[in-house]
Amino acid sequence: MPAMKKFFQSDGLSRLVDSLLPIFATLAALLLGAVMLFLLKVNPIEAYKALWDGAFGSTNAFAETLVKATPLLLVGLGICISFRGDVINIGGEGQMIIGAILATWVGLTFTGLPGWLVVTLSMIAGFLGGAIWGGIPGVLKAYFSVNEILSTVMMNAIAVQLMNFLLRGPMIDPSQAELSSKIPQTARLLEIFRLPRLAPTRLHLGALIAVALAVLVYILLWRTTLGYRIRAVGQNPHASRYAGIKVQRYIVLALLLSGAFSGLAGATQVFGVNYRMITDGSSSGFTGSAGFNGIVAALFGQLHPIMTIPASILFGALLVGANKMQRVVQVPSALVIALNGLVVVFVVSIEFLRRRRQRRRLAAAKQNDESPPSPEPLKQLETGT
Amino acid sequence: MDFTIILQAGIASGTVLLFATIGELFSERAGVLNLGVEGMMLVGAMSAFSTTIATGNPWLGVMTAMLFAGIISQIHAYIVITLQADQVVSGLSLTFLGTGISLVLGEGLSKAGTVSLLPNFSIPLLAQIPILGKIFFTDQSILVYVGYLLVPLAWFYINRTRPGLHLRAVGEYPSAADALGINVFRMRYFYVFVGGMLAGLAGATISLAVSPGWFSELTTGGQGWIAIGLVIFAQWDPIRAAVGAYAFGALRRLILDIQGPLLLLGFDNPFYYNPYLGFFLQMLPYLFTVVVLVIGSREAMRKRIGAPAALGNPYIRGERGK
Numbered sequence: 267m268p269a270m271k272k273f274f275q276s277d278g279l280s281r282l283v284d285s286l287l288p289i290f291a292t293l294a295a296l297l298l299g300a301v302m303l304f305l306l307k308v309n310p311i312e313a314y315k316a317l318w319d320g321a322f323g324s325t326n327a328f329a330e331t332l333v334k335a336t337p338l339l340l341v342g343l344g345i346c347i348s349f350r351g352d353v354i355n356i357g358g359e360g361q362m363i364i365g366a367i368l369a370t371w372v373g374l375t376f377t378g379l380p381g382w383l384v385v386t387l388s389m390i391a392g393f394l395g396g397a398i399w400g401g402i403p404g405v406l407k408a409y410f411s412v413n414e415i416l417s418t419v420m421m422n423a424i425a426v427q428l429m430n431f432l433l434r435g436p437m438i439d440p441s442q443a444e445l446s447s448k449i450p451q452t453a454r455l456l457e458i459f460r461l462p463r464l465a466p467t468r469l470h471l472g473a474l475i476a477v478a479l480a481v482l483v484y485i486l487l488w489r490t491t492l493g494y495r496i497r498a499v500g501q502n503p504h505a506s507r508y509a510g511i512k513v514q515r516y517i518v519l520a521l522l523l524s525g526a527f528s529g530l531a532g533a534t535q536v537f538g539v540n541y542r543m544i545t546d547g548s549s550s551g552f553t554g555s556a557g558f559n560g561i562v563a564a565l566f567g568q569l570h571p572i573m574t575i576p577a578s579i580l581f582g583a584l585l586v587g588a589n590k591m592q593r594v595v596q597v598p599s600a601l602v603i604a605l606n607g608l609v610v611v612f613v614v615s616i617e618f619l620r621r622r623r624q625r626r627r628l629a630a631a632k633q634n635d636e637s638p639p640s641p642e643p644l645k646q647l648e649t650g651t
Numbered sequence: 652m653d654f655t656i657i658l659q660a661g662i663a664s665g666t667v668l669l670f671a672t673i674g675e676l677f678s679e680r681a682g683v684l685n686l687g688v689e690g691m692m693l694v695g696a697m698s699a700f701s702t703t704i705a706t707g708n709p710w711l712g713v714m715t716a717m718l719f720a721g722i723i724s725q726i727h728a729y730i731v732i733t734l735q736a737d738q739v740v741s742g743l744s745l746t747f748l749g750t751g752i753s754l755v756l757g758e759g760l761s762k763a764g765t766v767s768l769l770p771n772f773s774i775p776l777l778a779q780i781p782i783l784g785k786i787f788f789t790d791q792s793i794l795v796y797v798g799y800l801l802v803p804l805a806w807f808y809i810n811r812t813r814p815g816l817h818l819r820a821v822g823e824y825p826s827a828a829d830a831l832g833i834n835v836f837r838m839r840y841f842y843v844f845v846g847g848m849l850a851g852l853a854g855a856t857i858s859l860a861v862s863p864g865w866f867s868e869l870t871t872g873g874q875g876w877i878a879i880g881l882v883i884f885a886q887w888d889p890i891r892a893a894v895g896a897y898a899f900g901a902l903r904r905l906i907l908d909i910q911g912p913l914l915l916l917g918f919d920n921p922f923y924y925n926p927y928l929g930f931f932l933q934m935l936p937y938l939f940t941v942v943v944l945v946i947g948s949r950e951a952m953r954k955r956i957g958a959p960a961a962l963g964n965p966y967i968r969g970e971r972g973k
Binding site: 302306354356406410411412413415416417419420421423424427428430431434435548558561562565597598600601602603604605606607608610611614615617618621 | 686690726730734735736737739740741743744745746747748749750751752754755758868869873876879880883927930931933934936937938940941944945948949
């Protein structure tokens with residue numbers, strides 16, 4: 267059947283074009299960013315060169331990029347799970363904070379235990395803390411039909427106040443409590459409790475953990491019953507219910523797991539980077555907005571855990587490079603927030619192109635008499651948001 | 652602690668939520684969910700403040716805020732109406748985009764000093780009414796009075812006029828509306844624009860009237876998200892939206908003011924003597940929103956009313972069942 271063969275070949279080519287679409291989206295966003303830079307009376311080429319140097323210019327710069335990418339990837343993995351289950355988790359910030367608080371508490375309390383044990387327990391505590399903070403909106407959605415987008419945003423604000431209270435009150439660094447300045451921070455973790463560094467840079471074990479977890483999440487979503495059910499509920503809750511899946515339980519699970527990964531991201535920030543929790547009163551002061559940017563990274567990675575790895579590195583690079591850009595050409599680094607928004611705008615817009623191309627391929631396949639049952643509807647189950 | 656003064660200030664800060672909520676209500680009634688309210692409000696607050704600094708004319712500031720936020724909203728409109736992309740993701744990216752743009756353009760604005768604000772005045776006669784006159788009609792910003800007018804007008808427009816009927820049709824049953832010759836796409840673009848303009852007005856209300864100035868993303872402090880929650884609580888009705896917005900405004904003021912005095916109703920004020928309690932007070936609006944959502948969602952479910960049937964769905968001509 268030469269026609270069929272030809273169809274598959276062209277299909278492979280279009281798939282390739284499809285997978286390159288996010289790159290075009292980034293380029294389009296950078297182009298618009300260049301226009302913005304130009305309007306701010308800055309030479310865009312100079313600015314982007316500073317951005318590139320800041321992110322990839324040296325071993326240290328690249329390590330910093332990876333350090334920034336680690337929480338993005340962890341949060342992004344959670345986002346892959348929840349968005350696949352058609353549950354929108356905007357609560358990464360709050361889940362990171364609660365995860366970090368629980369992990370820090372473990373690290374500061376069990377000072378008599380061996381290092382590896384405390385680190386392991388702390389990571390588990392972070393995982394659980396995030397799971398609780400994600401699970402609450404999950405229960406509210408599943409059993410009280412409360413919109414999870416709003417409840418997770420509210421949970422962020424609640425977590426920030428809880429952090430501000432704890433770091434000024436019960437968990438404050440004892441040495442700060444005596445000073446009049448009273449910087450809201452916890453005591454420093456013991457050196458043996460820190461996540462080991464991988465090179466003479468700030469890169470820490472958390473990055474490897476995150477990559478390993480990306481593979482695990484892939485297996486979870488596509489090779490286990492749990493993952494299949496989460497995706498099935500996300501695709502069609504009614505059909506899932508008829509198939510005997512307890513839809514509400516999987517909604518809760520999707521948010522709970524999603525929160526857990528964000529909680530872990532918070533824990534690795536404390537144990538791998540800062541070695542203590544410190545607050546400036548806002549959530550981004552602790553998280554660096556990773557709870558939001560992780561969403562951007564996951565969407566850019568088309569909600570695929572493995573694709574989210576390069577996506578996180580890209581956004582980590584943008585964040586690190588933006589600081590250098592701010593120093594060199596005096597543009598506010600907040601420009602990167604706008605750039606991130608633009609990238610997502612283009613990625614979602616390009617979804618439209620992808621769908622149209624898919625429809626055309628289907629139409630072309632239908633015209634072929636001997637066309638095989640098209641794989642496209644299945645493909646949609648994998649890529650649909 | 653004088654409660655009428657707190658309520659008076661609460662009405663003013665509730666006006667911010669009111670504009671944002673009514674704006675989102677229009678957009679959602681046309682079937683388009685716009686999660687970018689927070690970003691549009693920031694753009695509005697920033698452009699209102701910077702325009703007023705540059706020109707000295709706060710009215711120009713209000714105009715610019717509404718126009719700029721309206722234009723930003725059209726990005727979302729294009730993506731979800733024409734490109735039929737996911738409304739949730741697009742709305743989120745609008746929040747990122749609006750936040751980023753306002754932070755970049757607003758860099759240094761917080762040190763720019765004071766500006767001439769919108770006028771405050773009392774309404775003669777109405778201000779004489781005991782208690783209520785003091786709360787609602789004494790020394791309020793002109794935008795507060797605009798808010799009073801907007802609520803009944805919005806209700807009348809949506810429920811009693813022909814264009815309002817078309818608006819509801821587009822949100823409930825777009826294909827039927829299309830068959831009747833209503834341009835679904837144009838209507839949706841228009842009401843997303845209205846929503847954007849009102850969100851911009853809400854931002855301008857903050858930076859030019861309620862708490863003047865530019866404090867980067869703390870200017871709005873999550874009020875855009877609360878507004879989206881209020882739309883659900885209001886079950887897409889402007890009158891209920893107003894009640895919710897003013898109640899929330901009053902709550903926000905109360906939380907700010909309750910920490911000041913030494914004595915509270917004759918007792919030692921616990922919030923003064925233990926400042927840590929303040930953090931829990933500041934959680935209240937958000938906890939309250941969650942509670943409101945639980946109540947609102949259950950009620951909406953039970954009555955099977957409220958949410959426009961086509962909310963969140965792109966309209967695709969010739970496709971069944973949408």
